[in-house]
Amino acid sequence: MFGKKTVRKSAVLAMALVAIASTGVATAQTAEEEVTPPSYSRKGADTCFQCHDDQATLAVFKTRHAVPQDPNSPFGHGQLQCEACHGPGGDHAGRVRRGQERPPIPAFASNSTTQIQDQNEYCIECHLGDTSFAWHGSSHDDNTVACSDCHTLHVERDPVLATSTQADVCFDCHQQQRTQSMKPYAHPIRQDKMECTSCHNPHGGRPENSLGRMTANGTCYECHAEFRGPFLWEHAPVPEDCNNCHNPHGSNLPGMLSMRAPMLCQSCHSQAGHPSLPQDERGLPENNPSDLLLGQTCMNCHDQVHGSNHPSGSKLMR
């Protein structure tokens, strides 16, 4: 029973351990490198605007990054202006010989050669608290997503911060979730009335799926607090994980269920009597309509599947 699977599993685990071990070896081989302090431009933004004076660039002045009365915004007094985000621009703005390629600005340019993690540090340096506590090691960080992959800074309103446009930004990468959002039973992402960040924290939420609250259920209770309980009679899988029965990204089935009832219920309930009966075409309207198959199926009677607070509700019927 375990043989073949165990071998495969062992291979995967071995691969993981070898890779992890190899990183340690590599680490030991890495030597301290001398770092030359980067040079900044001579006059800050005034230097940059000698070339970059197009509307797309200047639109940064419609944003909160360019508020001079805010002492710590990039354009606050004494701050590093454009180079606060794009990095030291001394080399980029300096003289180049004829035919020589101009060095790229360190961060957030299409030809930047700086590692994504290092580019992101320009943002995190100021937004350290905003990304606390879990950016480092989050799935976005692991997959070397740049802050600018999601955020558009040189526009008055960043699309990823608006309800009606956020999902389109996320779906650039999360294409499978876009497909699911089009399913007939889904949260109102398609209608532009809900954001991905209503549930997820893209800067690194706590559980494995970067959710906004401590647990999956805690996230669901933000909008569905009526199911939090504790109920007198609990349905055991409910407080454990809503995802036991629901597909929150969308489903072909009413209630965003992961399987059609009554078969979903029969995946756990096989008591003698009606729970164990096969619900097939014999129960369809044209044959012998079955109240175990049609309508709300099991929930025709056991409606309180999220829990009951009725003293006689142990079977979730009250």
Next chain:
Amino acid sequence: MFKRTLRSRRILVAPLVLLAPALSYAQVDTSDWACESCPFDQEYRAEIEGGATYVSDDAVRFGNFTGYDEKGTYPLINGQGRYSGDKYLVDYTLEDIGLDSQAFDLSVGAPGKFELNLGYRELPFRRFGTTSTIFDRPASDSLALPSGWVPVSTTAEMESQLPSSLRPQNIGTDRQVIDLGANWNAGDKYLLFADFRRQTKDGIDISSAGSYTQASFLPRVIDHETDQVDAGVHYNTANASFTVAYYGSFFTNNNSSLTWETPFLAQPGATSLRMAAEPDNEFSQVSLSGQYRMKTWDTVFAFLVASGRGKQNQALLPYTINPDIDAGALPRSNLDGKVDTANYSFTLASRPSDKTRLQFFYRYDERDNGTPIDQWSRVVVDSFPSGEPEPNLAYSFEREDVGLSGEYAFSRKLKVSAGYDRKRLDRNYQEVVEQLTDRGWGQVRWRPVQWLDIRAKGGAEQRGHDGYDETLGSVLGQNPLMRKYNLAYRYREFGELTASIMPLESPVSLSATVLFADDEYEESLIGLNGSEEMRGTVDLSWAISDGASLYVLYGHDRIDAHQTGSQQFDWWDWSAFHEDRFDHFGFGMTWRPADGRFNLGFSLDRAEGNTGISLDSLSGGPSTLPDLESTLDTARIEASYDFTDRWSGTFDLRYERFEMTDWALVSQTTLPLVLTSGAQPYDYDVYAVGIGIRYRFGDDAISLAD
């Protein structure tokens, strides 16, 4: 509600910028950085759109979440604006004002000092528009039969009474969310923040309940209110940040029960029945989180510690309202329900070198249900005592997750990563007490050339347990061979392949993803035996010119599952095979001619869903249930034309066609013993056309200062 997370983030983003100075500015001589050419924003700039939208037909599902559920004319009001003064910044947005889905947000602040936010949002949930009921509603927590109703034994016997008794009853609810937030920058290192949200939900939902053999669909009044609070303090230093926070959620149900008169013949005393509604509850949590950055190996240590308590102390209903049954006294008048939660996280992320990344994490969640356990003497559906007192079970669990992963870049073109994690889940009162899940994975990212990025990830997971206690289920009448799918042994293999082709000089880009997961429940003789999931997507985009672009996309989702059951309460004697399919095709384009006055956007989507179930049983032989099918076609054209720098005309045409089949939706009299609401499958064809005028305040163009 839905805007909360975003708003909280907005609340946090701007002020936190204030807290942490930009990169090492103190080390750079900026005395000559006068920013003389910087065109700082010092004006009011806004755009307001006004007009009307005409909806061609009644279509409840089209109005679901949008508010366009009835034929007619609706206001078209949208807008946004911003004022930047010497001291204050004001920002607002208006969205779908006048509709059931309207929203607005307003923020006022002094950059670097404080910010206040006010938000309001409505969200309509429209479930059915074809439903009807015989019940009158004398109060929000009771349903009465129409006068003259004669109780009968079956729905067939109701046929003579139904035509005169049924009245239309749409099923749906409306949410309203008010959001008030504030933050205050208290010095260089502290930020105080608070956010309060009140969410109300009202309308009609369907419940179903009845006597021992008969049931009725009940149009239940929903009248919920949830208050939520987030408040706390951030403390930032150059290499660390800490947050102490409080989260509170307080749910109130203005109906604690639903009492209804049964339309079926009932035992004396059981003509009126009662069910409990979701009880009031509250949850409070305090947390401390933070991160500390060390120079050694560019390491970040992050942690979170949280402790919470949930309470539920709603006054309990009596065992029954049947006056003919003496069920005795309740063991307690209020539940005194109490759940303590604990959540801990520790993460260590490190970059020992440019080529190497390491990560370790540990997570712990606990739900400790301290609700008192008593013996309860159930009255079965208000009809007769069960005769066997039974205890309520206070389910608790502990979850631990620990993992290690690493990445090594062999070159800029090739990165390899791998990880391993182990989850432990301990429960009480269930067939499986301890569940252990081991998971290993590996990933290769290969960029052989600048324009091609390929990622391949694969792994395996084994979820085992310390034993499946069959006797526990047997006490409840469960077949001892049943293995509940969330408790059963499971072996999973999974893989994902992602490819992106983005030639730097080409206007065309292509990306594709494929994911599969194969689950096998090898020890489950009854229950879910296995499932297989496959998802795939392809996206193609083409920047035709500076002003024109188009995209084509396709997504496919497939889930197959196999389960077995036993009606003989023995070895399995029936099986079911589920096939769930979904396909989505999308096409869209934008066009903006060179003069910039005209904007056109067009999108087209088609989504097809299909769920089929085939069964095979000893009693009935092979059998196939009709497919659950749905087809959605949508098209949208959005256009605007700038008459002048300030005035524009807007045009928005939405078309939607949706049809589905669902054999579970049946008429009131289809089921002999269940009086349904008569909901019918969706089938509509509707368009909404909006025409508006947009006016702009302020200048859009920016020029460098002289």
